[in-house]
Amino acid sequence: xxxxxxxxxxxxxxxxxxxxxxxxxxxxxxxxxxxxxxxxxxxxxxxxxxxxxxxxxxxxxxxxxxxxxxxxxxxxxxxxxxxxxxxxxxxxxxxxxxxxxxxxxxxxxxxxxxxxxxxxxxxxxxxxxxxxxxxxxxxxxxxxxxxxxxxxxxxxxxxxxxxxxxxxxxxxxxxxxxxxxxxxxxxxxxxxxxxxxxxxxxxxxxxxxxxxxxxxxxxxxxxxxxxxxxxxxxxxxxxxxxxxxxxxxxxxxxxxxxxxxxxxxxxxx
Numbered sequence: 001x002x003x004x005x006x007x008x009x010x011x012x013x014x015x016x017x018x019x020x021x022x023x024x025x026x027x028x029x030x031x032x033x034x035x036x037x038x039x040x041x042x043x044x045x046x047x048x049x050x051x052x053x054x055x056x057x058x059x060x061x062x063x064x065x066x067x068x069x070x071x072x073x074x075x076x077x078x079x080x081x082x083x084x085x086x087x088x089x090x091x092x093x094x095x096x097x098x099x100x101x102x103x104x105x106x107x108x109x110x111x112x113x114x115x116x117x118x119x120x121x122x123x124x125x126x127x128x129x130x131x132x133x134x135x136x137x138x139x140x141x142x143x144x145x146x147x148x149x150x151x152x153x154x155x156x157x158x159x160x161x162x163x164x165x166x167x168x169x170x171x172x173x174x175x176x177x178x179x180x181x182x183x184x185x186x187x188x189x190x191x192x193x194x195x196x197x198x199x200x201x202x203x204x205x206x207x208x209x210x211x212x213x214x215x216x217x218x219x220x221x222x223x224x225x226x227x228x229x230x231x232x233x234x235x236x237x238x239x240x241x242x243x244x245x246x247x248x249x250x251x252x253x254x255x256x257x258x259x260x261x262x263x264x265x266x267x268x269x
Contacts, residue, residue, distance in 0.1 A: 007025075009024070009025060009026055010022055010023065010024065010025055011023040011025040011055065014047060017047075017268070018047065018048045018049070018206070018209040018210075019047060019048070019049050019050075019051060019202065019205045019206060019209050020047025020048075020049065020050040020051070020106075021050070021051050021053065022050055022051070022052050022053070023052075023053045023054065023055050024052075024053070024054045024055060024059070024060055025055045026055075026064075027054075027055040027056025027057070027058075028056075029061070029064060030056070030057070030058040030060070030061030030114075030115065031054045031055065031056065031058055031059065031060045031061060031120075047106055047209075048106050048208070048209040048213050048216070048269075049106055049107050049108075049109065049205040049206075049208045049209045050104065050106060050107070050108045050109070051109050051111060051201055051202065051205050052101075052108055052109065052110045052111065052123070052124075052127055053110075053111045053198070053201075054112075054113065054114070056114075057113075057114045058113070058114030058115040058116075059110075059111075059112045059113055059114055059115065059116040059120055059124075059136070060115070060116055060117065060119065060120030060123060061115055061117050061118075061120065062117040062118030062119045062120055062141060063118060063119045091150060091151075094151055095150070095151050095152065098122055098123060098126050098151050098152050099126065099152070101123065101126045101127065102126040102127075102152075102156075102224070103224075105217045105220070105221070105269070106213070106216065106217060106220070107128040107129065107208055107216060107220055108126075108127040108128050108129070109127060109128065109129045109130070109131070109201055109204060109205055110123070110124040110127040110129070110130045110131070111131055111132075111197050111198060111201040112124060112130060112131070112132040112133070112136045112138070112178060112181075112187065112197075113132070113133045113136055113178075113194045113197060114133075114136060114137070115136075115137050115138075115139075116132075116136060116137070116138045116139075117137075117138070117139045117141050118139070118140070118141040118142060118145075118149070119151060120138075121138060121139070121140050121149075121153050121157070122149065122151040122152045122153045124186075125152055125153055125156035125157050125160060125186075126152055126156065128220060129188060129204070130181070130186060130187045130188065131187055131188065131189045131190070131191065131197055131200060131201050131204075132178030132181050132182065132187040132189075132190050132191070132197070133178050133190065133191055133192070133193065133194055133197050134177065134178050134179040134182075134190045134191065134192055135177060135178060135179075136177060136178030136181070136190075137175050137176075137177065137178075138175070138176055138177075138178070138181055138186075139173060139174070139175045139176070140153055140157070140169045140170045140173060141173050142170075142173070143170070143171060143172075143173045144173040149170060153170065154166070154170060157169070157170070157186075159227055160185060160186055161184045161185050161186050162184075162185075165184045165185075165186075178190045210263070211266075212248070212250035212251075212253075212254070212264070212266050213250075213266055213268065213269040214245060214248045214250045214266075214269060215245065215250060217269060218241050218242075218245055221241070222234065222237060222238045222241060225237050249267070250264075250266050253265065253266060
C-alpha cells in the first residue's frame with residue numbers, strides 16, 4: 001500500500017491491515033526529530049503491530065534543535081517565568097507524543113540501525129520490543145549537551161536494563177553498540193545486517209499479528225500497568241481484564257480451531 005500523503009516527516013503504510021510501519025523519514029537530516037515529526041507520531045498508529053524504523057543510513061540522530069528552537073526553546077527576555085512556562089508547555093507536548101507511542105493499544109517494535117542518539121533512545125524505550133544491528137551506535141547524549149534527558153529515557157531505561165546500566169549510560173553519554181544493547185537487554189536480538197534486521201523484525205511482527213488482538217492488547221496493557229504498581233495491584237488488574245476476555249469471540253475461536261485442526265482466524269479489534 002502506498003504511504004499516506006498526509007505525513008511529511010514520517011512514512012506510514014500497512015501490510016494486509018495487520019502490520020503497520022512508521023518510518024522516520026528525514027534521511028537528509030539523519031532522521032533528527034523536527035516539529036512535524038512530533039506532531040505526526042501520535043496520529044500514525046493503526047495496526048495489530050507497528051514496526052518503527054528509520055529511512056536512510058541512521059535510525060534517529062536525536063532532536064533537530066534548529067527546527068524546535070522557535071517553539072520549545074523560545075525565550076521571552078522580558079519575563080523568565082513566562083519563558084519557563086512556555087518551555088514546559090512545549091516539552092510536555094513532546095513528551096506526550098512519545099508517550100502516545102507507548103500507550104497505543106498494539107505492540108510496537110523498533111528496528112535500530114546506524115546511529116540512535118538522544119531522542120532516538122527516548123523513542124525506542126517507549127517501544128515494547130527492540131531489535132538492532134550489531135554495529136548500530138546508540139548514545140544517551142544529553143549530558144554532553146549540558147541538559148538532562150527529558151522525554152522518557154531516564155524514566156523507562158532503568159526498567160529495561162536495570163539501574164546500573166541506565167546510570168552508567170546516562171551519566172557518561174558513551175556510545176555503545178547494538179551487540180552491547182542486546183547484552184544488557186535493551187535489544188532482545190542483534191542482527192549482523194540491516195536486511196536481516198528487517199526480516200527478523202517483520203517475522204516477529206507477523207507472528208504477533210496472527211494472534212488474538214484482544215489478548216495481545218490486553219497483555220500489553222497489563223504489562224504497562226504492572227510497571228508502575230505493586231504485584232497485588234497487578235493481579236487485581238489482570239483479574240478484571242480476564243473477567244471480560246474469557247467472553248471474547250477470540251477465546252471461542254481458539255478452541256474451535258484446535259478442534260478442527262486449523263489455525264485460528266481473528267477479526268479486527
